[in-house]
Amino acid sequence: MTHYIVLSAILFTIGCVGVLVRRNAIVVFMCIELMLNASNLALVTFAKQHGNLDGQIAAFFVMVVAAAEVVIGLAIIMTIFRTRRSASVDDASLLKY
Amino acid sequence: MTDFVKPVIDYFELLPLLVVFGVACLGVVVEAFAPRSARYVAQVVLALAGLIGALVAVVLIGQDVEVYADGAARGILAVGGTIAVDGPTLFLWGVILVLAVAGVLLFAERHLDGGVSAFAGQAAALPGSEAEREAGSRGLDHTEVYPLLMFAVFGMLLFPAANDLLTMFVGLEVLSLPLYLLCGLARRRRLLSQEAALKYFLLGAFSSGFFLYGVALVYGYAGSMDFTAINESVRNDTGNSSLLLIGMGLLSVGLLFKIGAVPFQAWTPDVYQGAPTPVTAFMAAGTKVAAFGALLRLFYVAFGADRWSWQPMMWIVAILTMIVGAILAITQNDVKRMLAYSSVAHTGFILTGFLGVQASADLAPGEVSALQAVLFYLATYGFVVLGAFAIVSLVRDSGGEVTSLDRWAGLGKESPVVAAAFAFFLLAMAGIPLTSGFVGKLAVFSVALAAGAWPVVVVGILASIIAAFFYIRVIKAMYFDEPVGDGPSVVYPSVLTATTIALGAAATLMLGIVPGPLLDLAGLAGQFLR
Numbered sequence: 001m002t003h004y005i006v007l008s009a010i011l012f013t014i015g016c017v018g019v020l021v022r023r024n025a026i027v028v029f030m031c032i033e034l035m036l037n038a039s040n041l042a043l044v045t046f047a048k049q050h051g052n053l054d055g056q057i058a059a060f061f062v063m064v065v066a067a068a069e070v071v072i073g074l075a076i077i078m079t080i081f082r083t084r085r086s087a088s089v090d091d092a093s094l095l096k097y
Numbered sequence: 098m099t100d101f102v103k104p105v106i107d108y109f110e111l112l113p114l115l116v117v118f119g120v121a122c123l124g125v126v127v128e129a130f131a132p133r134s135a136r137y138v139a140q141v142v143l144a145l146a147g148l149i150g151a152l153v154a155v156v157l158i159g160q161d162v163e164v165y166a167d168g169a170a171r172g173i174l175a176v177g178g179t180i181a182v183d184g185p186t187l188f189l190w191g192v193i194l195v196l197a198v199a200g201v202l203l204f205a206e207r208h209l210d211g212g213v214s215a216f217a218g219q220a221a222a223l224p225g226s227e228a229e230r231e232a233g234s235r236g237l238d239h240t241e242v243y244p245l246l247m248f249a250v251f252g253m254l255l256f257p258a259a260n261d262l263l264t265m266f267v268g269l270e271v272l273s274l275p276l277y278l279l280c281g282l283a284r285r286r287r288l289l290s291q292e293a294a295l296k297y298f299l300l301g302a303f304s305s306g307f308f309l310y311g312v313a314l315v316y317g318y319a320g321s322m323d324f325t326a327i328n329e330s331v332r333n334d335t336g337n338s339s340l341l342l343i344g345m346g347l348l349s350v351g352l353l354f355k356i357g358a359v360p361f362q363a364w365t366p367d368v369y370q371g372a373p374t375p376v377t378a379f380m381a382a383g384t385k386v387a388a389f390g391a392l393l394r395l396f397y398v399a400f401g402a403d404r405w406s407w408q409p410m411m412w413i414v415a416i417l418t419m420i421v422g423a424i425l426a427i428t429q430n431d432v433k434r435m436l437a438y439s440s441v442a443h444t445g446f447i448l449t450g451f452l453g454v455q456a457s458a459d460l461a462p463g464e465v466s467a468l469q470a471v472l473f474y475l476a477t478y479g480f481v482v483l484g485a486f487a488i489v490s491l492v493r494d495s496g497g498e499v500t501s502l503d504r505w506a507g508l509g510k511e512s513p514v515v516a517a518a519f520a521f522f523l524l525a526m527a528g529i530p531l532t533s534g535f536v537g538k539l540a541v542f543s544v545a546l547a548a549g550a551w552p553v554v555v556v557g558i559l560a561s562i563i564a565a566f567f568y569i570r571v572i573k574a575m576y577f578d579e580p581v582g583d584g585p586s587v588v589y590p591s592v593l594t595a596t597t598i599a600l601g602a603a604a605t606l607m608l609g610i611v612p613g614p615l616l617d618l619a620g621l622a623g624q625f626l627r
Contacts, residue, residue, distance in 0.1 A: 005317070008313075012306075012310055015306070016306075019299075019303050025295065025299065028299055029299070029302070032299070032302045032303055032306050035303075035306035035307075035309075035310065036306055036309060038310065039306070039309040039310045039312070039313045042310065042313035042314065042317065043312075043313045043316060045317075046313065046316050046317035046320075049317070050317075050320035050321075052320065052321070054263075054316065054321060054322050055313075055316055057263075058262075058263045058266075058312070058316070058322065061263055061266070061267060062266075062309060065266070065267065065270045068270070068274060069270065069274065069302060072274050072277055072278060072298065073277075073298055073299075073302065075278070076277060076278070076281055076291070076294050076295055076298050077295065079220070079221075079281065079291055079294075080291050080292070080295050082223055083223055083224055083287075083288065083291060084288075089295075089299070092291075092292040092295055092296070093292075094288060094289050094292055095289060095292055095293060095296070095366075095367040095370055095371050096367070
């Protein structure tokens with residue numbers, strides 16, 4: 001059982017580091033999705049460990065929420081890309097200090 | 098595995114949630130089927146009717162909430178214990194709904210920009226393109242903003258009422274997703290607005306990823322998502338306590354991001370500046386109220402027994418938030434950014450109240466509890482910030498709003514009324530007596546002092562003094578500096594924005610002079626239902 005938790009922690013860390021080091025907004029967003037999926041894995045594992053269904057049901061909710069988030073996120077990234085011809089998070093830097 | 102038990106849905110107690118959600122869905126239908134010319138009026142009337150209906154429902158529920166067990170708390174746990182409709186929830190619902198009504202009025206303002214709203218005519222058209230000019234010349238308007246606002250309000254109502262980690266996560270997302278979109282819909286300065294939406298979205302999604310992993314770990318610790326069950330586990334110290342500590346830390350990342358506390362404040366100035374001003378006003382007021390409600394419930398109800406694990410962390414966060422907010426606000430040259438950093442500083446002040454004494458049994462008669470102080474501060478702050486941003490939307494030149502502080506010089510000569518109202522809101526933020534800000538600050542500092550958090554209070558008082566400096570700097574610019582060039586002009590708004598500003602100013606003045614009734618109401622709300 002611990003193995004799954006360790007795996008989910010590794011996935012979460014990969015996602016987290018990815019958000020911080022990658023420059024393309026789409027890749028950053030994929031890394032965030034990886035973090036959500038790592039959480040799903042942890043939820044399902046804990047559900048198995050505790051012998052109740054709360055965690056598994058939560059995983060379904062998270063999937064739905066993640067899908068909604070994709071819709072919103074891609075819409076925003078698309079608009080930025082069409083305006084600037086670039087999806088790099090470094091280029092969007094009009095607002096600072 | 099236990100058998101599935103059908104949850105009892107208490108429709109009457111959930112009425113505000115259901116009304117707001119139903120009206121939001123109805124708004125989507127109106128958008129799809131009503132002719133374009135009828136949509137504006139239909140959407141505004143629908144949104145206002147829904148919010149006022151929900152407000153009436155909150156009052157009706159508030160009149161006959163049953164007193165629970167020991168008399169300290171009142172209300173019920175609805176839908177199998179996932180939503181707590183108790184005193185603090187009802188208080189926050191009332192505040193959020195009043196702020197949302199004012200938000201709709203600001204959204205509906207069409208007088209300032211020559212007959213169109215502050216939102217893009219066609220958000221899909223590229224900035225500077227032929228399609229955008231055409232949308233502008235035909236006077237198109239995105240009326241989708243009203244359903245989006247209603248969905249955000251639904252999330253704001255659900256978030257502080259959630260008595261279950263999963264419901265809280267869903268509330269967090271329902272509140273955030275429409276706001277990400279609304280931030281990107283400005284009519285003027287669209288590049289800034291789109292950039293604000295991108296930054297808010299990426300950072301917001303990042304923080305909710307942390308929140309969700311925290312949910313998973315706390316669930317792993319307690320074996321349940323329910324706050325009452327988590328409280329039981331924490332009290333009896335069953336399970337692996339490192340899971341609890343890491344989970345608690347991750348959950349607080351998500352919540353501290355939403356309230357804009359240091360070190361998660363980086364998005365606040367960018368988003369407040371880039372978003373259309375009506376959205377900034379609504380978001381600054383509503384999100385803070387909802388997210389503080391959720392933070393209080395999570396830490397008092399679920400982790401209340403483990404106070405000594407999270408309290409030192411919150412001390413540090415509160416101190417840093419006040420210092421960073423106040424000092425960075427001094428360096429700002431843009432009114433919206435300055436107000437954003439001032440909102441960061443206010444987050445620190447409210448966190449100071451959060452550190453106070455919770456249990457009413459530990460209080461002498463006449464003393465306010467931490468919860469009461471925070472609820473009062475949230476209500477007063479919401480009105481101040483809403484009024485201040487509404488005024489920012491009035492100061493314009495041919496290119497739209499003028500937010501640079503240099504251009505605000507001499508505003509007192511241009512329009513004494515608007516400058517006076519803005520000065521009044523700034524004084525309320527600074528916490529000058531006879532404004533609601535003073536009573537709020539006094540309440541949070543005194544509860545923190547009663548709980549022995551004197552270092553935080555000392556920093557809070559220092560930060561208030563630093564903050565007073567930059568509020569007064571703006572007042573000096575408005576009244577004593579000579580206007581640069583033509584200076585900005587103040588566009589006189591229609592009755593919609595005027596009502597919002599009047600509401601904000603009246604609430605700020607009344608709560609400053611007679612704070613008693615609202616404090617009593619917050620006291621009547623009692624404690625969280627466990």
